[in-house]
Amino acid sequence: MKKLLLLACLISLPVVTWAQSKTKLENVNKVPSKSRLEVKTKANQMAAGIKAAETALTPSELEIASRVHVGELPCELGAFVTLAADPQSPGYFDVHTKTQKYRMFPVETSTGAIRLEDHNAGAVWLQLANKSMLMNHKLGKRLADACMNPDQIVVAEKMLKNPAPGLLDVATEVATK
Numbered sequence: 001m002k003k004l005l006l007l008a009c010l011i012s013l014p015v016v017t018w019a020q021s022k023t024k025l026e027n028v029n030k031v032p033s034k035s036r037l038e039v040k041t042k043a044n045q046m047a048a049g050i051k052a053a054e055t056a057l058t059p060s061e062l063e064i065a066s067r068v069h070v071g072e073l074p075c076e077l078g079a080f081v082t083l084a085a086d087p088q089s090p091g092y093f094d095v096h097t098k099t100q101k102y103r104m105f106p107v108e109t110s111t112g113a114i115r116l117e118d119h120n121a122g123a124v125w126l127q128l129a130n131k132s133m134l135m136n137h138k139l140g141k142r143l144a145d146a147c148m149n150p151d152q153i154v155v156a157e158k159m160l161k162n163p164a165p166g167l168l169d170v171a172t173e174v175a176t177k
Contacts, residue, residue, distance in 0.1 A: 057091040057105065064106035065091040067114055069127060075147035081134055083125070095125055097134065097143060130156040 104116035122138030
């Protein structure tokens with residue numbers, strides 16, 4: 001009896017999983033109408049597939065875009081990234097690597113770092129004072145690191161000559177006083 005029950009479960013398992021996967025695929029293919037979709041941020045708009053030209057940037061996002069370093073930036077391991085501002089859509093950038101192309105827009109951050117995102121591709125461009133990097137969170141890896149324009153090279157050299165105290169260094173100074 002137990003063998004018969006086990007056999008029945010094993011036979012029905014592929015049918016059940018096929019039916020569940022078909023239901024998931026049907027739900028994925030449904031696209032919500034734009035009238036029902038509450039679009040609150042640029043990230044939601046880009047994820048919803050609304051064209052970049054349709055989304056106006058806020059003044060703070062335009063200010064972030066004005067600080068983005070454009071041009072061809074050399075990166076580590078001989079790679080390079082090219083950033084070009086879109087003259088027809090202020091605040092939007094075309095980011096190119098050797099094999100990839102992204103359409104990015106600025107996103108506000110709490111740290112002050114400059115962040116550009118392409119939600120459709122999952123790409124993020126982070127620009128810090130001493131370097132920039134291109135990451136893809138969908139792939140879970142960095143596509144380019146240590147990309148620097150001349151201003152960032154100067155800051156990186158200053159940081160090498162005068163490094164900031166480490167977190168543990170500050171703690172030992174406080175403990176010795």
